Amino acid sequence: MFKIIIFTFEQALASVGIALLAGIPGAYFIARKTFPAKKILKSLSVIPLCVPALMAALGYISALGLAGWYNRILISLFSLKEPPLRFLYSFSGIAITQGFYNFPLIMKSTADVLSQLDHSPEESAELLGAGQIKIFFTITLPRIIPAIIAGAVPVFIFCYFSFMIILMFGIPGSSTIETEIYFAARMHKPFSKILLLCTTETILAIIVIFTGTLYEKKSEQITENSFSIKKQTPVSFSKKEFPFAALYFIIIFIFFVIPFFSIPLNSFFGTNDTYPTLKYWKFILSSKSFIPSVTTSIIQASITGLLCTATAIIFSTATRLCPHSGIKQIIKTIPLLPMAISSVAASVIILKITALSEYNTNLITLCAVQTFLYWPFAFRQIYASASRISDEVIFSAKLLSNSKTQFLTEVFFPATKRSCISAFLFSFAISIGDASLPVVLAIPEYTSLALFTYRLFGYRFPAACCTSMILGIVCITLCILAEKIGDQK
Structure with missing residues (x-):
């Protein structure tokens, strides 16, 4: 049982880590920058709450699976005999899928607070000669940590309770508390064991959730106390920032946008179909x-x-x-x-x-x-x-x-x-x-x-x-x- 708990926390924490890496830069861009796709990036926040996990799993399998679009393109371009991308049905695949699927939650909660922060400390540091990267890591980031944690807790809970993605990816020998409860019930194991799993899972979740509420209150206090202060007006990307922004949007496009667009593509193209067809519809x-x-x-x-x-x-x-x-x-x-x-x-x-x-x-x-x-x-x-x-x-x-x-x-x-x-x-x-x-x-x-x-x-x-x-x-x-x-x- 201890091994199952460890794996459950490992996959949830790894997923949160990827969500943070994708969400914090997006929050910074939304709060502090102006760019053509800003509204589109902001609108992504509805995806984790509205799009079922079942659809997310299908999307990532459509794009990154063994017969997914990325493997199809690579096999065709380089005349390969075997699909080169095989990481989806592994721990890394689960973390990438859940991390990118849920990153808009962290992005939105952090952007909401970041846009309300007093810009005076950053402005003073800039006048004293500090660079933008140093300002962000030494001044801005410490002040938005409560908002980041408040956004990370729901992501952790969603990944901690993840069932459909784990079930559909089916990693041999790896089981979360959630899937273990399901299989224990299916195999009619003693109810005492099932109840122990359910109780353990719930107690651990309660601890995480109540910790999250404390940071959510701190995040709300930052927002409530920031209406009469100096806020930064969003500006365009500088020449130094542009390459990093371009790389960020390419990563989001590859690991978030394409997987979801692969679903309608696969509804018209089967594995062996050269041309679009309506036979599946x-x-x-x-x-x-x-x-x-x-x-x-x-x-x-x-x-x-x-x-x-x-x-x-x-x-x-x-x-x-x-x-x-x-x-x-x-x-x-x-x-x-x-x-x-x-x-x-x-x-x-x-x-x-x-x-x-x-x-x-x-x-x-x-x-x-x-x-x-x-x-x-x-x-x-x-x-x-x-x-x-x-x-x-x-x-x-x-x-x-x-x-x-x-x-x-x-x-x-x-x-x-x-x-x-x-x-x-x-x-x-x-x-x-x-x-x-x-x-x-x-x-x-x-x-x-x-x-x-x-x-x-x-x-x-x-x-x-x-x-x-x-x-x-x-x-x-x-x-x-x-x-x-x-x-x-």
Whole structure:
């Protein structure tokens, strides 16, 4: 078990390391520089939250796999007999995939704080003759470390709980706590061993998450205390900076952009196809499982979205109206707890409960587990709007309202309705892209679009890319829409 824990932490830390190397320069460019692709770079922050891990795995296999586009091009150019790039199905492949997949999270959280920093210390150092690199490492970097750690913690948790990428890459002899729980349940090992794995995983995750919240508060304090200070106006790249910036964008293009663009390419080009073809799309659209999977996905995501939003509204209202600061802090910690429980651990425990009660898992079970795991994301959005309602307004509303229902319908809902819609759309997107829970729960006669994609992966890879492309478009569209609605004042 100790070996499994070590490997879990090693792959998560290695992934975070790559995410930091890719995210911090991007944050600096967004906050301090002007360039044509700035909006595109900023928009990448929606990818880790909106694009399912299943799609990310397919993308990197499409580009960097043994039959991926990079190997196809190299074999064709140099007349090679064997694919030269073989690192994807290894520890390095997992770290690169997860690191570049999640780097926009670190980039966004760091850029938000970096853009609000007081520029006076850097300006003084520059007047004294310090170079830009020295200024960054001695003055700027130490001040944004809380923001970097606050962004690195969610990335660590996502990689720590990584299931689909580890499962699909299938490194022999290497297992994370998450995959070990899954295989232990599949092989009907003693539940005491499974429970020990789940408990260990959760305790370690709680420690990491609560550490992250401390640094998140420090990061928020930096932003809150920086509205009346001198901020740097973004400038163009200097001649010395341009080569480094060009190298950075080339790396991001190779290891982030191309993998995701490889998915639509593979939906038209199979391994042996010289010219584009629609046969894989025809196969999907004529499949008996396609329409039922789409229908089930919409129903599933709608139920989960509504349940997540309703739960978030209840907790947001209770937290905002709580008059005691101590109790309020306790209530605010409750949404952090589901984030420390993995989807696989939750599913395996549910399977054990249903087995004891002779109750078969079904769509409602899946939606209930998804709600338990995903409602904290909805809570953060809705509570952010609720916290902007002033204490004076709440006091006056309580005084003039005949009941709590009137307060909710006439004050709370109008003030948070955009966030509620945004939270529903975001929860819908997460639910519809989830393949991990359906795989683990193994619901009889159930198929969703994500599960259909996972099943196709093993024997019809181009067809899996077709359904993955549909899934990705839906998830990204919903997340962008949720962000635009949530940003409206």
